[in-house]
Amino acid sequence: MRQQYDVYAMRCPTRMVLDRIADKWALLLLDRLAEEPMRFNRLRRDIEGLSQKVLSQTLKRLERDGLVFREAFATVPVTVEYSLTPLGRTLNETASALAHWAERNMDEILQAQAAYDRKTSGGS
Amino acid sequence: MRQQYDVYAMRCPTRMVLDRIADKWALLLLDRLAEEPMRFNRLRRDIEGLSQKVLSQTLKRLERDGLVFREAFATVPVTVEYSLTPLGRTLNETASALAHWAERNMDEILQAQAAYDRKTSGGS
């Protein structure tokens, strides 16, 4: 039942953490929650392509890692709000540098891909 | 034959790049290659838990994205050296901030996990 993790990662601290944060949805969620606290279905709607199941799993993992704080209000029906913990906030600051890098260098990557594909498929 | 990518990511530049670099092995490889240019089997041996197949795939993807440079020498048998391109180097500088964050905050994460598990499994 409990999820199984990479055996090798267990022995190396950095890899264990990397294993968890090198995750597309986690990074996207962190970034979204950095703007403002948000409810479950709001996140689900906002992040296109993210299914309810995976959202649930990812949030739970982030909460367990102490990166995201989950607060349930006893309204009817129940209201749940997710926000970043201080730890999660520091991670997002670090990780968002990656997103900025992505924006800045996307064109160059696209060009590299095109060049590579020309050499590969049309190989004389 | 050509790998299929996330449809949603196609429309958002950041997500397309994030899709590719939010990858455990890719980041690990970038970091390893930042130290010095390296050969295939050397990488394979150095990075525990990384199979030949996945190493090959990952390197090819990194090369296609213009992040890694592959140079083959006509020795017998063939020698191939992988190194970072300038673009790959800038990515690694950004990404290594993540690794450092991981090292600094691993203890806190571990504690958060323990606390979470206590509340969850032993929930009175």
Add this chain to the structure above:
DNA sequence: CCGTATCCGACCGGATACTG
């Protein structure tokens, strides 16, 4: 509204064998 449970197909990645 906020999830969990179940089913099931797709894909990922390990093991192995083989090529230049």
Add this chain to the structure above:
DNA sequence: CAGTATCCGGTCGGATACGG
């Protein structure tokens, strides 16, 4: 040495239905 090809079991994740 540096890979590619094939097979194949395990896991991830989408769809659907249901519960608090």
